[in-house]
Amino acid sequence: MRIRLLGEITAHVDGVPVDLxxxxxxxxxxxxxxxxGRPVPADVLLERAWGDRLPQHPRQALYSYVSRLRQTLARGGCTVPRRPSGYLVEIDPLDVDLHLFDDLVRRAGGPAQSDDCAVELLDTALELWTGDAFGGLDTPWLNGIRRELHRRRRTAQQRRDDLALRLGRHATVLDGLLARADAEPFDEALTGSALLALCRCGRRxxxxxxxxxxxxxxxxxxGIEPGDELRGLHERILRDAPDLALREPATVVPQQLPPAPAAFTGRTGELAELTAAMQAGSDRAAGPIAVIGGVGGAGKTWLALRWAHEHRERFPDGWLYVNLRGFDPTGEPVAPAAAIRSFLTALGVAAEAVPADEPEQAAAFRRLVDGRRMLVVLDNARDSAQVVPLLPGSATVAVLVTSRRRLTGLVAAHSARPVVLDCMSPADAAELLRVRLGAARVAAEPGAVEALLPLCAGLPLALGIVAARAATDPHCRLRTLVTELRSRPTRLDALDAGDLAVSLRAVMAGSVRHLPPAAAELFGLLSLGPGPDIGGTAAASLAGCDPGGLRPAIRELLDASLLVEESPRRFRMHDLVRLYGIEVAAAGAGAGSAVERLLDHYVHSACAAAGRLEPLRDPLLLPAPLPGVRAETFGDRRAALAWFAAExxxxxxxxxxxxGAGFHRHAWQLAWALVYVLDQRGNWHAELxxxxAALRSALRLGCDxxxxxxxxxxxxxxTWLRNFDEARGHLGAALDAYRRLGDQAGQGFVYRNLARVSARQGQPDRALADDRRALAMFEAAGHDHGRAQTLNALGWHLAHLGEHEQAVARCGQAIEVQQRLGDRHGEGLTWDTLAWSRHRSGRPEQALGCYERAAALLRDQCDRYQEAVVTEHLGDAYAALGRRSEARxxxxxxxxxxxxxxxxxxxxxxAKATTGAH
Structure with missing residues (x-):
């Protein structure tokens, strides 16, 4: 939808008029x-739209008009919600000509904007006007706004005319100048511009x-005379002064660098890396080139300008700067030819002396800078193709490029040195807030500052927006900002300072807008991943395609700094980039099925890995994965352990x-697959x-x-956390579920778990009774693996009760079953029990060989945890024999x-090795 206010008020949807x-x-x-975007209270709306001529039932009339507008604007995707503070229209401001005009004028006045580009922007802005603002609508408030808008229009016209005259385009603006001078005969500045244009057109x-x-x-x-400036111009016209004509300026030292960042903090490592990159390239025939890359909002321009100002003395012949607007949210990137023309102007070339042919313009630029000690800053480059035509090719000219893309072509073909800009460290981020807000403000709310840091995720733009919001509103408490930022759905709204240049959402949108469609779609899908990173096969399952077919889109996201490859085929998104990606995914289709594919990938892969680690554990019966899912396969235990460690x-x-998302089957099955690795790492709080979560999902499914x-x-x-009563309560509930199923093996494992609780409580007699019940269940079910586990456990309990002969007998029975099943892991555990029994029966020298055999079996099975347990027991045996060094x-x-x-x-x-206590 496009809405016009600078003339008759009209609206169009896809070019078709809409009745307002x-x-x-x-x-x-x-x-x-x-x-x-700013709510307007109903009372204010009434005053603006009616003035003091309110209708008989003003609020009823207002509600009626708002309701009709809501229906009309909905055709163009715009909404008119009512907030507690009033009504507003949710529309992109640049879809309204009034705000597009202001944005174009603002951009034209940018400090690094060339005169050529500024004139183009101002011409575009002025072409938006088709008549008096708001047409013939008449209220006191509208009339006041209309006068202000017309003043801004006249200011833009005067600025455009001044620039055009400076560029020698007097003929193109003359007619407009004369017409406006006739309409406003007492505007001396306007008349002066008209007189100068007439002179230069030969109409003295x-x-x-x-x-x-x-x-x-x-x-x-x-009753007055013209002002001094106009009288002076008149005298110069009378004398036909030579300065009235356009002249070729003398050679100048360009100083186009924007001001140095006032609140720069940290980045000492990156500054040093940048200096090293520039020095390393100083002996190149074409001069050093450094590329600062990173996600939007990482502070690339900030860093480039800080470095440039710190090293100004290295470039006495000048500094050229251009914002290439590669990812500008409101316009297209600057063409290389336009950038070169701006450089020529800065170098003192008159507009009429600029060659007409673009290759000749580039050649003229290189001739002018050749041999001069200069710095060229190419800010916000879209890609290598935009940068290469702007390279001066002189050994004395250094080039500093910033881009959200990695510019691999520039690095490969022109030996540019990449400097990757990541998030700020917590210490640097805290210092940035302190510098921006003042030490007193930060000291007043230390808890809020500490909470803000992770919510801004080390992104300088996010930190700057938070600081700006707090600084511009002295009554704004930092804890209020924390509350806004903690809500993930609205965090990007809170990171918006009301200007497209300082809106995190707009910055991210600028990066995504330039992606190929497949990469943009993948960007949204990858943001839905539940973890901190994602592997290549998981990403392929998410997208529902072959991993090889995904590589081009992955490369695009890596090049655009929207994705980071921290290790081979593992990818991570910055937290705030992910939030924008979630919005992108929500606007597309198929997000739900993509997430289900990803969870299918994790369930099938995790269960396959768990099967490698515990091959005799009863497997889950999984439904077939969705089409497009690629599950991992594992050749051995080491591969399964490595995958679990990464994932x-x-x-x-x-x-x-x-x-939380309603994929309840996936929740409990994933938890089932994680038991072994969480036990191995002693990560019992995570297991809890x-x-x-698994129990919540299981209860919702009603699946016993x-x-x-x-x-x-x-x-x-x-049990591991010594919450024994709670453990017994859960095991009672599990026993009820398995009884309802008639699952004897399941009941056997519950009794086995009850025995473990009793053993941890130091109650071996009670544990013995529970494991005897478990053995009966396993024997009834014909479950040999469970039977062997329980025989080993019975040996352990009997040894603790001093019944060592019975313990050895039980262990022998367990080893016989385990060897028949090929259960080398279980056999290793049983040899540990056997060794422990011999140790405790006063025969530690006989235990040594059993411990070593147990450790070897468990090492072969890559079970580091149980190998550590056995190795500790081995040390205990050495200590009992007085062999202290071997024990330690x-x-x-x-x-x-x-x-x-x-x-x-x-x-x-x-500590045990240090003190020798055991």
Whole structure:
């Protein structure tokens, strides 16, 4: 939808006119659109649209008009919601000509904008006017706004005319100048511009006649003489002064750098890296080139300008700067030819002396800078193709480029040195807030500052917007901003300072807008991933395509700095980039099925990995994955463990996500697959967390199998955390579920878990009774694997009760079954029990060989946790024999194994090795 206010008020949807209703309804629309995005209270709307001529039932009339406008604007995708503070129209401000005009004028006045581009922008802005603003609508408020808008229009016209005269385009603006001078005969600045244009067009006599006419009008109507500036111009026209004609300026030292960033903090490492990159390229025939890359809002321009100002003395012949607007949210990138013309102007070349042919313009630029010690800053480049024509090719000229893309072509073909800009460290981010807000403001709310840092995720633009909002509103409490930012659906709204240049959403949109469609779609889908990163096969499942077919889109996202490859085929998104990606995904189709494909990938891959780690564990019966899902396969235990290590945080997040998003089957099945690795790492709090989510999902499904598994997982975590009563409660609920199913093996595992609780409580006799019940269940079910586990456990309990002969007999029975099943892992655990029994029966020297055999079996199965347990027991046996050095070596080896898992008991074992206590 496009709406015009600079003339008769009209609206078009895809070029088709829309009926906006009668005069008063259009008044209401204008009153809302003058400040888009800002709610207008009903009382203010009434005053703006009616003034003091209110209808008989004003609010009823207003509601009627708003309701009709809501229906009309909905055709163009615009809404008119009512907020607590009033009504507003939700529309892109640049779809309203009034705000597009202001934006074009603002851009034309930018400090780095060339005169050529500024004139083009101003011409575009002025062409938006088709008559008096708001047409013939008449209220006191509209009349006041109309006068202000017309003043801004006259200012833009004068600026355009001044620039055009400077560029030698006097002929193109002359007619307009004369017409406006006739309409406003007492505007001396306007008359002066008209006189200068007449002179340069060879109409000197007409210029003198117009001056005489103005002087008479001023004397007769106002009794005054023309001002000094206009009189001086008149005298120069009389003398035919040479300075009235366009001249070739003398060679100048361009100083186009924008001001240095006032609140720059941190980035010391990146500044040093940039200096090293520039020095390393200083001996090149074409001069050094450095490329600062990073996600939008990372502070690339900030860093470039800081470095440039710190090293100004290295470039005494000048500094050229151009904003190439590669990702500008409101316009197209600057063409290389336009950038070169701006450089030529800065270097002192008169407009009429600029070659007409673009290759000749580039050649002239290179001739002018050749041999001069200069710095060229090419800011916000779209791609390598935009940059290459602007390279000066001189050994004395350094080039500093910033871009959201990696500009691989520039690095490969022109030996540019990349400097990757990542998020700020927490310390630097905190310092930035302190500098921007002042130490007193930060000290007053230290807790709020600490909460703000992770919410801004180290992105300088986000930190700057938060600081700006707080600084411009002294009554705004930092904790209020924390509350706004903590809501993920509205965090990007809070990171908007009311200007497209400082809106995080607009910055991200500028990056995504230039992506190929397939990459843009993938960007949205990848943001839906539940974990901190995503692997290549998982990404392919999410997109529903072959991994090879995904690579071009992945490369696009990597090049655009919207994705980071932290290790081979593992990709991460910045937290705030992900939030924008979620909005992109929500606007598309197929997000739900994409997420289900991803969860299918994780469930099938995790269950396959769990099967490698515990091949005798009863597998889950999984439904076939959705079409397009690629599950991982694992050749051995090492591959399965490596996959779990890489995916652990993702899988934990996936369980929580699946539970909250209604994918309940995926939630409990993922939790089931994670039990072994979480136990290995001693990550019992995570085990508790995921099985709580699994239980919620299982109860919603009403599936007893899921309920039983979830309760058992919770009981396992509670047992390790010594919450024994809670563990028994969960196991009672699990037993009920398996009884309803008639699942004897399931009941056997519950009794096995109850025995573990009793053993952890130091109650071996009670544990023995529970495991005897478990053995009966396994024997009734014909479940040999469960039977072997329980025989081993019975040996352990009997050994604790001093019944060592019975313990050895039970262990022998267990080993016989395990060898028949090929259960080398279970056999290793049983040899540990056997060794422990011999150790405790006063035969530690006989235990040594059993421990070593147990450790070898578990090492072969890549079970570092159980290998560490056995190695600790081995150390205990050495200590009992008085072999202290061998005992300490075994304990330290066990501590090292646990440390590789991140297990908390590693510290305990190190202390044990230090003190010798056991």
């Amino acid at each position: 209703g009668h005069e008063r309804q259009r008044c209401v629309l204008a009153a809302l659109l003058v400040e888009p 006599a007409e210029a003198l006649a117009r001056y005489d006419q103005l002087r008479r009008h001023l004397a007769e109507d106002l 652990e945080q993702v899988l934990l997040s996936a369980v929580r996500y699946a539970d 967390d995921v099985h709580r 199998t899921a309920i039983g598994h979830a309760h058992r997982g919770l009981a396992r975590a509670c 070596a075994a304990w330290l080896r066990a501590a090292g194994l646990l440390a590789t898992l991140g297990h908390p008991d590693a510290r305990v074992l190190r």
